[in-house]
Amino acid sequence: LTSSQTSPGLHVVHIAAEMAPVAKVGGLGDVVAGLGKALQKKGHLVEIVIPKYDCMQYDLVRDLRALDVVLESYFDGRLFKSKVWVGTVEGLPVYFIEPLHPDRFFWRGQFYGERDDFKRFSFFSRAALELLLQSGKKPDIIHCHDWQTAFVAPLYWDLYAPKGLNSARICFTCHNFEYQGTAPASELGSCGLDVNQLKRPDRMQDNSSHDRINAVKGAVVFSNIVTTVSPTYAQEVRTAEGGHGLHSTLNFHSKKFIGILNGIDADAWNPATDTHLKVQYNANDLQGKAENKEDIRRNLGLSSADVRRPLVGCITRLVPQKGVHLIRHAIYRTLELGGQFVLLGSSPVHHIQREFEGIANHFENHDHIRLILKYDDSLSHSIFAASDMFIIPSIFEPCGLTQMIAMRYGSIPIVRKTGGLNDSVFDVDDDTIPVQFRNGYSFLSADERGVNGALERAFDLYTSKPDSWQQLVEKVMNMDFSWDSSASQYEELYSKSVARARAAAHTQ
Numbered sequence: 036l037t038s039s040q041t042s043p044g045l046h047v048v049h050i051a052a053e054m055a056p057v058a059k060v061g062g063l064g065d066v067v068a069g070l071g072k073a074l075q076k077k078g079h080l081v082e083i084v085i086p087k088y089d090c091m092q093y094d095l096v097r098d099l100r101a102l103d104v105v106l107e108s109y110f111d112g113r114l115f116k117s118k119v120w121v122g123t124v125e126g127l128p129v130y131f132i133e134p135l136h137p138d139r140f141f142w143r144g145q146f147y148g149e150r151d152d153f154k155r156f157s158f159f160s161r162a163a164l165e166l167l168l169q170s171g172k173k174p175d176i177i178h179c180h181d182w183q184t185a186f187v188a189p190l191y192w193d194l195y196a197p198k199g200l201n202s203a204r205i206c207f208t209c210h211n212f213e214y215q216g217t218a219p220a221s222e223l224g225s226c227g228l229d230v231n232q233l234k235r236p237d238r239m240q241d242n243s244s245h246d247r248i249n250a251v252k253g254a255v256v257f258s259n260i261v262t263t264v265s266p267t268y269a270q271e272v273r274t275a276e277g278g279h280g281l282h283s284t285l286n287f288h289s290k291k292f293i294g295i296l297n298g299i300d301a302d303a304w305n306p307a308t309d310t311h312l313k314v315q316y317n318a319n320d321l322q323g324k325a326e327n328k329e330d331i332r333r334n335l336g337l338s339s340a341d342v343r344r345p346l347v348g349c350i351t352r353l354v355p356q357k358g359v360h361l362i363r364h365a366i367y368r369t370l371e372l373g374g375q376f377v378l379l380g381s382s383p384v385h386h387i388q389r390e391f392e393g394i395a396n397h398f399e400n401h402d403h404i405r406l407i408l409k410y411d412d413s414l415s416h417s418i419f420a421a422s423d424m425f426i427i428p429s430i431f432e433p434c435g436l437t438q439m440i441a442m443r444y445g446s447i448p449i450v451r452k453t454g455g456l457n458d459s460v461f462d463v464d465d466d467t468i469p470v471q472f473r474n475g476y477s478f479l480s481a482d483e484r485g486v487n488g489a490l491e492r493a494f495d496l497y498t499s500k501p502d503s504w505q506q507l508v509e510k511v512m513n514m515d516f517s518w519d520s521s522a523s524q525y526e527e528l529y530s531k532s533v534a535r536a537r538a539a540a541h542t543q
């Protein structure tokens with residue numbers, strides 16, 4: 036296997052289930068790639084380990100080749116072989132693990148949603164550590180993400196540190212505490228973890244179903260650093276209402292737990308260079324934005340009769356977390372207020388998908404409303420560019436990326452004040468916030484009145500004070516939501532943790 040280089044910076048290995056753009060379902064994929072690139076730019080050696088899915092975008096991997104060594108890792112009482120591939124994605128070195136297991140774990144045509152997900156990803160977590168051990172790598176930080184690779188933390192301390200892979204501190208980032216990876220306790224044994232030792236209230240036992248184990252809880256207990264994706268969400272999950280059952284565990288481990296706001300990839304999301312757009316534009320040339328609005332109206336069959344009619348955009352997974360009933364309400368309220376609405380979204384929840392198909396059909400040839408119920412990256416760029424306002428009425432939102440992308444494209448966010456939305460969108464009418472930070476509209480109560488209030492205030496400024504609106508658009512386009520400052524915070528956490536470990540080793 037390839038050997039590690041020595042570099043003056045830190046050696047960071049991310050073990051994850053997603054990486055944009057080759058294997059992306061949501062924000063997790065964006066973070067692994069965005070944070071990885073930002074840390075690499077700062078001079079650290081960053082490597083990524085992900086599964087080799089059959090449904091990846093192989094055309095976006097450079098120089099993909101199989102290593103000539105076969106990896107052997109333990110599962111269900113015996114050793115299984117895995118093939119290991121290496122390639123470069125967005126300038127980052129990536130290892131792809133292809134298990135040669137009869138269940139063909141990553142040959143399913145989709146990333147998640149399989150009945151044996153717990154098995155698939157506990158196998159992967161162990162194989163990834165085996166790869167680091169067998170290749171003789173000595174990382175300073177192993178950074179795992181979400182429940183799919185949460186197994187890395189207990190596996191590292193219980194099995195791999197004793198085997199000699201002991202140079203690293205473990206960092207775990209939870210991107211959404213709604214998904215915790217719970218299973219009957221016996222299933223934990225497959226990857227070699229000791230169920231009897233771990234099924235305890237202070238270790239991996241689920242806090243509400245005591246005969247189950249909880250992978251995210253295990254990572255919180257066993258990692259050196261635990262992060263989530265915004266400061267407000269970090270506070271929310273420490274309360275009984277917001278903690279999805281893990282608030283007591285997070286409070287117990289609060290010293291190592293912190294919220295850091297995600298950034299966005301400022302190269303991938305840049306209206307001045309975006310090749311998906313009809314016309315590129317920037318904050319000093321908003322005529323280009325108007326042309327994108329005209330273009331999407333034509334393509335989607337919306338009326339172009341009134342150039343000034345505001346266009347409200349919404350791009351989202353349609354799941355209860357996102358406030359689907361409030362999104363539905365916003366469509367109707369926008370129409371009443373004289374605006375146009377474009378929704379791009381798809382739902383893994385059957386009855387929600389059906390409900391929105393009903394609304395889409397109802398408005399099929401409507402002059403002002405269009406619902407496109409699928410995942411379409413290219414169309415998402417066009418909608419960010421075309422829209423004047425962007426609505427995100429989430430019930431909870433760990434970080435949220437679309438409010439930041441919308442601002443970069445000059446679309447004013449209208450959001451519910453929760454999680455990362457509360458840390459990135461500041462109401463233009465909130466006198467307690469310094470003027471230079473105010474950049475959108477927010478509301479607190481998760482109901483129709485809340486949506487109405489914010490939407491009406493936005494429409495009012497748009498129609499009655501076009502100059503102020505344009506100044507607001509220019510201002511939000513110039514705000515910095517890149518990874519720079521967030522990556523510095525991770526860098527500091529990593530460095531402090533590594534320094535503490537070294538100091539402790541010296542005193543022993």
Ligand code: ADP
Nearest residue numbers: 061062351352380409410411412415435436437
């Ligand atoms: P989450 O991770 O909860 O889905 P985020 O706001 O953190 O929400 O990230 C969502 C990402 O997925 C954004 O980059 C957004 O543009 C993209 N996205 C969501 N739905 C769609 C869709 N139907 N088509 C294209 N992109 C989408």
